[in-house]
Structure formats: structure tokens, C-alpha cells
Amino acid sequence: MSKSDRIKSLKFYAYLCQKVGSEEIVKSRRLIYTIGDIAMDNNYPRISSGSKGEGLNFKGSDTDVMFIEPDFRVYESMSDVTDRWGVALLMDTDETPPCFTYLNMLPKYGVSFVFTEQMREQRNGKMLLSSELFKIHHLRHLVLTKPMLNNIHGPCISDDLEQNDIAYCIKCDKWISQAQPWISRPRTEWPPPDLISQIISLGVLFVPIGCKGSINENFEWRISFSVAEKMLIFSFCHTQLLCYALLKILLKEIIEKLPGLKGLLCSYFLKTLMFWISEELDLSVWRPDNIIPCFIACLQKLLYCVEYSTLLHYFIPNNNLFYSRFDISNKRKLVGLLRNLYQQGIQCFSSSVTLHDYPISSCNMRRQLSPKTILAQETIHLFSSGRAIGNINRLMKNILHHSKSCLSRSIFNLFFADAHHFVSEIPNMHCRSTNKQKYFKYKHYLSQLLIGVNSDAISGWLVLATFFYSHKHYLEALIITEHVLSKFTDKTFLVPVETSFEIVVFHELHDNVMELMKHEKTITIVKALTNLDINLDSKSLAILPELQQDAQDPFMVYTCKPMAHFIRFLSYYYLENVDSYENAFMRLLREFIDNMNYKQTVSERKAKMLKLFHTMYFLGISAQMMGKLDLAKKFFRNVAICDIFNLTSAASRLSKLI
Incomplete structure (x- = not known):
């Protein structure tokens, strides 16, 4: 390769580092999401996947979350069944396609829970765990806490736009025999033996989706290697990772924009393609000054696989992912497009949203956000997507024993502070009624909430205010709420949150907020600019007495x-x-009126009222206390209409006023 070609590759590499993420940023993103998995592991062990979980972030990047069922365990043979606790399941692959299995329930082993009866069916003399009923069971429970997650999409539960995916899966602790040949098959240098050993020690997962078109699709489970695949992606050098990112951008922003091609390919195919290429090539090929030829080789491999309708599953090659994937028409269209893109080289990205400004931008890059600012945004995105409920001891253990960097300690501390919002009654304290014990209880909870004020700019303080009010310390509550309201300004800017379930708002505390970002620590930025919602249950000592009857689980x-x-x-x-x-x-x-735009259509106003759900409820309670009963009825009536999940007692309050 000529010197000019190497220089061109180096410039393209530098450009991609700014657009997709530098090696430092990628490592930090992965750390952030790994900590999030640990911090938010409540009842279900959690695994973040998708582009953001892999360390990538560009338009369309997603975060898929997998939760491992703790009460289920899969075994490949009867001799492996040792546990006497939980639901024991036995693999049955005699009549299933490669990469799929039935899961037979073993009533003589482990424990059968009442809820499992809703997910099993008799089939050919065997009691099978239905993948379809398994998803429906979790959908019914999830919709109570996350109403926007109301659709089944493949093995996942998703929102209407399919931007947020949650999959519940079951684990087998051992590496299964179908994937045994992967361990010792011939390869160049990648993956290294120590990584292979680590991967096989972690076993495999099973996700609730059958082989499409199978007559027993609703009973089949797909064997998933998500944990292994995540570890393989993490082992990529940065040039490999950027080539993988380029393929994903090509798919999302170019290929899928053409009529008839959306859904033909998916990110999983591109990941599989990258694994095969990485096995075939020497590691020395993946260099920054060779990134353009590397990407072209990846594109050429994709073209070859589509032309011959052959892309073998990386761990179980008996499964051809492209078998019957294309018909004659869409295959011809896709092959024609890929040939055209291959001939254009990296200029094929001129029509993409993310990379359209290359090479102009590579020569004269606009002022970029600092790595510190980017990491602050990433942390806020993650922090808003889940809360560390009840994980104080686990978080403390990780802070003390496993946090090796300043960033990891800071993020763990953030979740640690947030976990103190959810401290409820002290066990057995309700049996003691002496003044001394009541005082101890009060001081204990107060100390927890004082730690909680370090979680973000506002919510920690407001939970503290609710605590003071509930104990009739009204003046203290007023001082804190005045402090909270001073944090709000008219100037706010939204962070695009495509993958989290709540809205994250950066509050512009000062005119020089960008200067603050330059000079402060990442975690200080996160605390100062984040506004999280408040979660309170009926057992919390900080619940407002006026909301006690409304604050049931969830x-x-x-x-x-x-x-x-x-x-x-x-x-x-x-x-x-x-x-x-x-x-x-x-x-x-005024807060309610300012947020209602009466020039909107009726449907737009209804959607807005859903967002102002609690504001209307607070107004109804306040109006009732002031004796303005007609106004109270109006607000309670609107809340009752919006409250389709009966989360409040608005309907009950309304009936008592009529």
C-alpha cells in the first residue's frame, strides 16, 4: 500500500474516532454500562447489549437489555441436574433445527412455582416450557411498571417504536455440545486461547423465540451466545471495532433506506460476519493506517455471503443464517446495491447521516465535545434507564473491592447514592414503640437520605423534603423545596435519549455551563445537570401521607x-x-397551564395531559383541601380518565365528591 493510501486511512481513522468514539471513549462507555448492569441487578442479573453496550454510539445506536431468570436453570443431560431449588429444564434438540431446542420441565427435580403453570403445555407426552407463554407472562408484569413496553418483538418486549428492547432469558451453566467444535476448530490468531477458556466457562443462554415457520415455533427456544459475543466484541482492537461500526452505519443509514430492503439484513448478521473475518485474518492487518482496505474487505465478504446465500452461525455452523432469507427479487436488488457500494469505497458514506461530511469535516473539524462531556452524557443516559433499588450492600462491596479507576468509583458512588432513595422501614422496628427507638429510626432514615442527595441535582433533595414534611417538620421542608425550585431555570436542553425509559434533562444552571464541563470532574457534571424522577413506595418513611394510599407496588x-x-x-x-x-x-x-398548549389538536392535548398526570392529581388534592370541590372534581375526573392502570385513587376520590 502506498504512503498516500496509508495517510488517507489514518485521516479516516481519526475522523471515525471523533464521530463514533475514540479508544478511550469506547472503553469508558463499556465500563459505564458494565457498572450499570451490576448496580441495577436487583432480582434479575442484567446484561446490556446492543450498540451502546458494545461501546458504540451514533444515530440509531440501541441498548438491548437481557435479564436472566434466577428461578430457572437449563441442563443438557440428566446427569448434569444437581440443583434441588428452582425450575429444572432439560434440553431436547431431537426434533428442532440447529440453534434451537425444546425445554422439558422436570417436576421431580427442583421446585415448581405457581406462575410456571401459566407457561407450560403438554406436547407429545412431555411437559414443555412455552417460549410464547413465557414472553406473555413477563409482558403482563412489565407493563405495570413500564407501560410503554407493550409489544412482543421477536424474543423481546418492546415499545411501539421498537427502540427499547428487554429480553428475559434462561441460563445453562455449561457449554453445550452443539457448540463444542468451536473450541478447537482451526483459526489464525483470534480469538486467543485464554479468551476461549473464559467464554466456555460462562455457559450459554436461551431466549424465548422459535424458528420462524416451524410448526412448533411457540415451544422452541433459541440458543443464545450473547455473553460470548459481547466478550468477543470487547476483544476487538479499535480498527476492528470501527469496521464493525461502519458496517452497522451502512446497514441502518444506506441499505435500509432503499424500498424493499428494510429487514433483509440485521446487526446480528454483521456481527457474525466480523467474527468470521477476524478468525481468517492476521491481527497485524487491523491497523489504523489500513482501515480503509479492512473495511472494503468486510464489504466484499458481505457481498459474497449474500450472493451465495451463505452466512454460517459463528458458534454452530450447521445453522445457515441466510438459508431461505432472500427471494430472487430482493436478493438481486441487494446484490446490486452492495456491488455499487463496494465500487464507491468509503465514498459510499456520502449519503449517510453520520458520516456524510467526510472528507470535508476531517480537514476542518468543528469544535467537538470533550471526552469528559461525552462521558457525562453517557452516564446520564444510563443512570436514567434504571435505578439501583435495594443494592446498597452490593454497591459498597464493588466500590471497596473492585473499582480500580476514578471513573468506576465515581459511577458506583452515583448509583450508591441513588440506592439510598429506596431505603424503607428498618426490619422489626415496627414492633418497637419507645421514644428512643422512634428517634433511632428517624435518625437512621435521615442519614440514608442525606447520602441520597448526592445522586443528582434535585431528586435527592426532594425526597429529603418529603421526609421532613411527613414528620411534620414543615419549615425544613419549605427551605429544601425552595432550594430545589431554585435549580430550575427557563433554559433547559434535552439530551436525546433513544434507549432509556425516562426523559433526561440537562439543566443549564449557569450561562457558562459548557465552561463548567471543561473544568469539573465528570461525576460533578453528572450530579449538577441531571434531574431524575422520584420513586416512592408505601413502605418508605418519606412518602407523603396524602399519597400513602396511591403508593403501592409497583x-x-x-x-x-x-x-x-x-x-x-x-x-x-x-x-x-x-x-x-x-x-x-x-x-x-401555573405549572400545569404553562405546559398545556391549548392551540394543539384534541389528540395532542390528550397526550400532553398524560404527561401532566401527577400535576393534575396534586391540583385535585390541593383544591379539595381548600374547599374548591368543583375544581377538585374536574382534576380528579381528568386523572381518572388517564389512569388506565389504576395507579392512583383519583376515581375513588371523585366518587366521594359526587
Whole structure:
């Protein structure tokens, strides 16, 4: 390769590092998501996958989350069955395609739970765990806490736009025999023997999806190597990873934009392709000054696989992923497009959203966000997608024994502080009623909440305010809510959150917020700019008495600003300061009116009212306390209409006023 070609590759490599992520940023992203998996592991062990879990972030990057069922265990043979606890399942692959299996339930082993009866069916004399009923069971439970996740999409439960995927899976602790040849088959240098040993020690997973078109599709389970695949991706050098990212951008932003081609290929095929290429090539080939030829080789391999309708599963090659994948028409169209892209080389990205400004941008890059700022955004995205409920001891153990870098300790501390929002009654304390024990209980919980104020800019303080109010310390509650409301400004900017389940808002605390980002630590930026919602259950000592009947499991989620105004109203009300509580009510009402755009269509206004659900509920309770019963009825009626999951007692309150 000529010197000019190497220089061109180096420039393209530098450009991709700015667009997709440098090696440092990728490692930090992976660390952030790995910590998130540990921190948010409540009842179900969690595994982040998808582009962001792999360390990539560009338009369309997703975060798929897998939860491992702790009460189920799969075995390949009866001799492996040792556990007497949980639901024991035996693989049965005699009549299934490669990479798929039935899961026979073994009633004589382990424990049968009541809920498993809803997921099993008799089939040919065997009691099988139905993959379809398994998904339906989890959908029914998940929709209570995450109403937007209401669709079954393949093995996952998804939202309407299929941007957020959650898959519940079952684990086998041993490496299965179907994938045994993968361990010792001939290869060049990759993957190395130590990585292979590590991978096979982790076993495999089973996800609830059958082979499409199979007559027993609803009973089949796909054998998943997601953990192994994630470890293989993590072992890529940065040039390999960028080539993988280029293939994903090519698919999402070019191939799928053409009519008739959407859905023909998927990211999993590209990942499999990269694994095969990596086995075939020497590691010395994957260099920054050779990235363009490397990508062209990947594109050529993809063209070859489509032309011959052959892409073998990486771990179980008996399964051809492209078997019957294409018909004559769409195959001809796809092959023609791939040939054209191959002839264009890297100029094929001129029509992509992410990379359209190459080479102009590579010569004169605009001012980029600093790595510190990028990591702050990544952390906030992750932090908003789940909370570390009940994981204080696990988090403390990881902080003390497993955190080796400043970033990891900072992120663990962030989750550690957030976990203190969810501390409920002290065990057995309800049996003790002496003043001394009540005081101890109060001080214990207060100390927990004081740690919790370090989780973000607002919610920790507001939970503390609810605690003071619930213990009739109204003046303290007013001081804290005043501090909370001072954090809100008219200038806010949304962070695009494509993969998290809640909205994340960066609050512009000062005009020089970008300067703050330059000079402060990453974790300081995260704390200062994040506003999380509040989760409180009925056992929490910080629950408002007025909301006690509404805060049953699953946790209720409250937006901070309306809650702050509501606490101020309640505090002034019990201090009998009429002018102040009327003013607080008007500020809460103004919050509602300012967020309602009465020029919108009826459907748009209904959608907006759903978002203002709790604001209306707070207004209804406040109006009722003030004796404005007609106004209270109006708000309770609107809330009752929106409250399709009966999360509040709005309908009950309304019936008592009529």
C-alpha cells in the first residue's frame, strides 16, 4: 500500500474516532454500562447489549437489555441436574433445527412455582416450557411498571417504536455440545486461547423465540451466545471495532433506506460476519493506517455471503443464517446495491447521516465535545434507564473491592447514592414503640437520605423534603423545596435519549455551563445537570401521607417540579398560612397551564395531559383541601380518565365528591 493510501486511512481513522468514539471513549462507555448492569441487578442479573453496550454510539445506536431468570436453570443431560431449588429444564434438540431446542420441565427435580403453570403445555407426552407463554407472562408484569413496553418483538418486549428492547432469558451453566467444535476448530490468531477458556466457562443462554415457520415455533427456544459475543466484541482492537461500526452505519443509514430492503439484513448478521473475518485474518492487518482496505474487505465478504446465500452461525455452523432469507427479487436488488457500494469505497458514506461530511469535516473539524462531556452524557443516559433499588450492600462491596479507576468509583458512588432513595422501614422496628427507638429510626432514615442527595441535582433533595414534611417538620421542608425550585431555570436542553425509559434533562444552571464541563470532574457534571424522577413506595418513611394510599407496588414515579410545589402547598396549609398556600396552589396551577398548549389538536392535548398526570392529581388534592370541590372534581375526573392502570385513587376520590 502506498504512503498516500496509508495517510488517507489514518485521516479516516481519526475522523471515525471523533464521530463514533475514540479508544478511550469506547472503553469508558463499556465500563459505564458494565457498572450499570451490576448496580441495577436487583432480582434479575442484567446484561446490556446492543450498540451502546458494545461501546458504540451514533444515530440509531440501541441498548438491548437481557435479564436472566434466577428461578430457572437449563441442563443438557440428566446427569448434569444437581440443583434441588428452582425450575429444572432439560434440553431436547431431537426434533428442532440447529440453534434451537425444546425445554422439558422436570417436576421431580427442583421446585415448581405457581406462575410456571401459566407457561407450560403438554406436547407429545412431555411437559414443555412455552417460549410464547413465557414472553406473555413477563409482558403482563412489565407493563405495570413500564407501560410503554407493550409489544412482543421477536424474543423481546418492546415499545411501539421498537427502540427499547428487554429480553428475559434462561441460563445453562455449561457449554453445550452443539457448540463444542468451536473450541478447537482451526483459526489464525483470534480469538486467543485464554479468551476461549473464559467464554466456555460462562455457559450459554436461551431466549424465548422459535424458528420462524416451524410448526412448533411457540415451544422452541433459541440458543443464545450473547455473553460470548459481547466478550468477543470487547476483544476487538479499535480498527476492528470501527469496521464493525461502519458496517452497522451502512446497514441502518444506506441499505435500509432503499424500498424493499428494510429487514433483509440485521446487526446480528454483521456481527457474525466480523467474527468470521477476524478468525481468517492476521491481527497485524487491523491497523489504523489500513482501515480503509479492512473495511472494503468486510464489504466484499458481505457481498459474497449474500450472493451465495451463505452466512454460517459463528458458534454452530450447521445453522445457515441466510438459508431461505432472500427471494430472487430482493436478493438481486441487494446484490446490486452492495456491488455499487463496494465500487464507491468509503465514498459510499456520502449519503449517510453520520458520516456524510467526510472528507470535508476531517480537514476542518468543528469544535467537538470533550471526552469528559461525552462521558457525562453517557452516564446520564444510563443512570436514567434504571435505578439501583435495594443494592446498597452490593454497591459498597464493588466500590471497596473492585473499582480500580476514578471513573468506576465515581459511577458506583452515583448509583450508591441513588440506592439510598429506596431505603424503607428498618426490619422489626415496627414492633418497637419507645421514644428512643422512634428517634433511632428517624435518625437512621435521615442519614440514608442525606447520602441520597448526592445522586443528582434535585431528586435527592426532594425526597429529603418529603421526609421532613411527613414528620411534620414543615419549615425544613419549605427551605429544601425552595432550594430545589431554585435549580430550575427557563433554559433547559434535552439530551436525546433513544434507549432509556425516562426523559433526561440537562439543566443549564449557569450561562457558562459548557465552561463548567471543561473544568469539573465528570461525576460533578453528572450530579449538577441531571434531574431524575422520584420513586416512592408505601413502605418508605418519606412518602407523603396524602399519597400513602396511591403508593403501592409497583413504585409510583413522580416528576420533581410539580412535587416541589405540592409539598410547599401542604407545608403552608398545615402552618395555616393562607396567603402562602394559595400562592403555592397558583404556582402549581401555573405549572400545569404553562405546559398545556391549548392551540394543539384534541389528540395532542390528550397526550400532553398524560404527561401532566401527577400535576393534575396534586391540583385535585390541593383544591379539595381548600374547599374548591368543583375544581377538585374536574382534576380528579381528568386523572381518572388517564389512569388506565389504576395507579392512583383519583376515581375513588371523585366518587366521594359526587
